[in-house]
Amino acid sequence: MTKSAIKIENLTKRYGKTNVVDNFSLIIEKGHIYGLIGPNGAGKTTIMKILSGLALQDNGIISMFGDSKNLDDQRKRMSFMIEAPYLDGSMTAQENMMFIRYVRGVANVNRIDEILKFVGLSDTGKKIVKNFSLGMKQRLGIGMALLSSPEIMVLDEPVNGLDPEGIVDVRNLLKKLCDEQGISILISSHLLSELSELCTDFAIINHGKLIESFSAEELETKCRNHITIKTN
Ligand code: ADP
16 A cells, blocks of 8 residues: 555644634645645645644644654655745855755765756856846755755745746646656645646645645546536
8 A cells, every 4th residue: 555645634723813724634645746725824834834843733643654753754755945945145056055965964966966957057157046037046946955855845835926937947847856756746826827737636725724625637627618507
């Protein structure tokens, strides 16, 4: 039996008297790309922060790779990019990668060039990150998240604010990661249309509650032009 990558059961998080995540459950299967879709303030970032250990839930159980007890150990198999990637604008792409390599203790220095090539930034040379487009910065952030060879990536609104070309670049990159390296991805957006061509599965969230979840095939069926005729 294949274990799920992440299992979220009845997750609740309160700020003051408000349940910003409200009895939320979701299973993320290995090798799938899950889109967490909801308007601003729906609770997407809070769920991702709880998964990363940056926030604590008030209720609910999280399992990672079938383990609900040693989450800090399991988190080492994952990478998170929550809110904005941490980048130093005064350094080049290579230098930013080198910094994260030291922080994470990644032994293989060749991995930096491999990843920069993979995310399409190998020709940026001496250009400092301050002068990168937003799309380039997001791709570098994803590259930094890849350094530790994660099995799951959690990405908070990585296409927010990108122009259509930037969205396509990030989408192709994530698709490639899932197809070629079998990485499972949880990605959030406030627009279903931004992720509709990328994700294999979708979860719609509002006011912290799971409204609906469906596969890409089910989405296609829902969106197909049709006429409904009701008869008595
Ligand atoms: P989303 O990522 O979907 O835009 P968030 O998870 O960031 O939503 O926020 C969900 C709700 O929780 C919002 O109403 C937000 O104001 C509130 N919230 C988030 N973080 C905090 C915090 N540290 N303290 C109080 N309220 C918070």
